[in-house]
Each structure stands twice: as structure tokens, then as C-alpha cells.
Amino acid sequence: MNVKPLSDRVLILPTPAEQKTAAGLIIPDTAKEKPLSGKVVAVGPGTAEVKMEVKVGDEVLYGKYAGTEVAVDGQTYLIMAQKDVLAVVEK
Numbered sequence: 001m002n003v004k005p006l007s008d009r010v011l012i013l014p015t016p017a018e019q020k021t022a023a024g025l026i027i028p029d030t031a032k033e034k035p036l037s038g039k040v041v042a043v044g045p046g047t048a049e050v051k052m053e054v055k056v057g058d059e060v061l062y063g064k065y066a067g068t069e070v071a072v073d074g075q076t077y078l079i080m081a082q083k084d085v086l087a088v089v090e091k
Contacts, residue, residue: 003072005044005079010054011070012038012062012078037061037089038078046082054082059089 005011015037039059046052054060067080 003042003070003077003079005042007044007047008050008052008082009044009079010040010060010082010085011042012060012067012080013041013075014038014078036064041077043082050082052082054085054088059091060085061087061089 003011037059040054040056043052043054043056062078062080062085066084067078070077070079
């Protein structure tokens with residue numbers, strides 16, 4: 001399935017949560033922190049008022065409660081407004 005966000009929306013593949021601690025302890029699902037970063041996989045065209053600043057392939061940081069989870073072909077993504085993206089990570 002192909003998902004194309006509308007307006008100023010961004011589709012993000014969240015970075016997986018850590019499975020183990022530095023000491024090698026396994027973290028149970030109930031104690032894992034929600035990831036706050038991910039990779040942009042699709043962007044909308046923007047609006048007359050909002051120019052799209054993120055692009056496909058960007059690594060981004062977003063707020064803890066930003067976006068709505070959507071499942072596409074068994075994979076979980078987040079879809080959110082571009083204003084909910086806090087920063088682009090440059091490597």
C-alpha cells in the first residue's frame with residue numbers, strides 16, 4: 001500500500017525502542033520508552049501558508065505525544081503535522 005500524506009502532514013517510521021540496557025538487561029515492553037526519533041518516509045505537498053521543510057529520508061526528532069499511529073502492511077508509522085517535528089538530525 002502506498003500512503004501519501006495530505007497538506008503539511010509527514011509520515012514517519014519510528015526508531016525501534018532499545019531492547020537491552022548497557023549492562024545487558026532485557027527491557028520488558030511495558031517499561032520501554034516511546035521513541036522520539038524516526039525516519040521520514042513520505043511528506044505532503046504543504047499549503048499556501050506552510051512550506052515543507054522536511055523531506056523523505058530525513059532523520060527527525062518529534063515530541064513525546066506527537067502524531068497518530070497508523071499500521072500499513074504490518075508496519076507501524078506515525079503521521080503528524082510538520083509543526084510537531086522538532087528538529088532534523090544531520091549526520
